[in-house]
Structure formats: C-alpha cells, structure tokens
Amino acid sequence: MDLVQMQKSLQDYTKSLFLEGVLDSQFLQLQQLQDESNPDFVSQVVTLFFQDSDRILNDLSLSLDQQVVDFKKVDPHVHQLKGSSSSIGAQRVKNACVVFRNFCEQQNVEACHRCLQQVKQEYYLVKNRLETLFKLEQQIVASGGMIPAMELGF
C-alpha cells in the first residue's frame, strides 16, 4: 500500500469511529493538542487511560464480587472511569458508566454486574480500535509520511 492509500485508510478508519460513536469530539480536542513539539501526546494520554482503566476495572470486579457489595466503594470507581473516558473522548465507555452509576445509586447488584460487563465490552472495543489507529499512524510515519489532519466535514 502506498503512502496516500495508507493516509486515506487512516482517515476513513478514524471517521468510522466517530460515526459509530466510539469516539466523540473530545478526541479531536486531544489531536489538536498534538504538534511537532509533542508528537505523541494523544498516544501518551490514551496509554495512561488504558493503564488507569485496567486498574479501575480490576477494582470494580473485586468490589462487585464481595458477599456484601459496598456501593460507597463501587460508585467512585465508576465515576473515575466515566471521567477519564470522557476526557479522551471514549463516548460509549462514558455512556456505559452513566448507566452503571444509576444502578449503583439504586444499589442493584444484579444490574451492576451487567453494567460492568457492558463497560468492559465498550472499553475493550475502544482499546482495540485505538490500538489499530495508532498502528496505522505508525505505518504512515515509518513510510516517511505525515498524519493527515482530521477533516470535520461529516
């Protein structure tokens, strides 16, 4: 695949993530903060997000597996994940967290277990998509090309 084709693939791929609602405009905000002086800013933030989320999801699993679920422990974790996913533009993860928090408020253990599964699903999805996106970018850079700026006309 030549450079132009790779760049087109990246643009199409990125666009699809927005159209599917996997990413929202906050991701574009992050891309705007990336420049020659900070060429890896987005991947750095996203990497922090992955590390942080892995930790939170682990803590959530443990908390929900307790005999008696302490919602005072569960809710702050979900709130944290909601916040960080919102900050990077991981829209579906954020939305899943909003639903999760509602059930925490109701102290509905069954529903919370389902919510955790949903959040995990959305998280692994966005993680997979973003890892693919970064790979595409790396291929372009390795071929001596520039990452095309995201066009907002969709």
Next chain:
Amino acid sequence: MAVGEVMRMEIPASGDLSVTSPELHVLAVDDSIVDRKVIERLLRISACKVTTVESGTRALQYLGLDGDKGASGLNDLKVNLIVTDYSMPGLTGYDLLKKIKESSAFREIPVVIMSSENILPRIEQCLKEGAEDFLLKPVKLADVKRIKELIMRNEAEDCKTISHSNKRKLAEGIDTPSPSSSSSHDYSSVKDFPSSKRMKSESENLSSLL
C-alpha cells in the same frame, strides 16, 4: 498581597497578551492521572507554566499552607492561578477553595473549579465561596483560553485601579483607601466586579450542554 503586585502587566496596543506578558504559573489539582495530563497540556499550549498535583492536600503542601505552620511560601514560583477538580477523595475542590480563601497570603489567587457534573447548587456554592469560574469537564482549549484571558484582564484592571487611586491620592492630597489593592479588605467587595462575567460563563457552561 494584591495579585496585580505579583506580575507587572504590560498590555501592548495590539491586545495580544500572549506575546509580551509574563507567563502565568498555574497550579492544577486533579486526582485523575488522565485529566492531569490533559490539563497540563492545555495550559502549556496556552503559554502557562504548570505544576500538577494529585490532591488538595498536596496542593496545600505545595503552597506551604499545610498543617499548623501557616503560609510560608515554600514553593519556588509564585502561583497566579489554581485550577482544581471538584470531586476528589479527601479534600474536595470546594474544601481546597475554602482553605485558600481563608488564607491571608493566598486568598487573592484566583481559583477555578472543574467538574464533570453540571450541578447548579454546586456551581453556586463555589462561586459564592469566591471561585473565579467553573469549568465543565471535559475541559477544552477554548475554556482554558477564556480563563487565561479572564485572569489576565482582572490583573490588568487591578493594576489600573491601583495606579488611578494613587493619582487621585496625589491630586487630592488625602489619604483615601484604594478600592481593590489591599487584601485586608472584605473579599466580597473586591469580587463584586467580575461577578457579571461569572454569571455569563455559568450560563455559557450550561448552554454548551443544550
């Protein structure tokens, strides 16, 4: 200590603040590592010096306000602005705001609260306690630019007011108190001025959700 005394403001005729004015040093407080990274970049790209800390307690330590020692100004650089998350374990952003406004050494430092939740009573409570502004997360570049301009403008006006009142004192030959310079004044009277801006930004935040 008036904020205007910390920085010498020179507003060029073109109004381009970023070129000749000294850099704001911002203390950013957030328990989320992701948000700290983002806010740091937002501020740096807006030509601010940034120090990030992970909690209200650390923020107080940085300022030298922790424990019973009182303010000792241990930090290397004067802080011109504090931006803090509201929901943090331990000391909340609101608690931090109160402690700063209770301190004679630091109460003049503008404090901006960030929150992912658009709760009107919360916003009102923070503004009432003396917060300069309230930002809804996720924070965008436009928010940071707006805050920076607000802070720079307030400081420029503080400088102007001081110099005007000094001129008046000379002209009248009477020892009249200056309206905004002294930190021993009732804080609420100083902050009556920017309240219209605060209300405007509050509605801007709300309308951005619609």
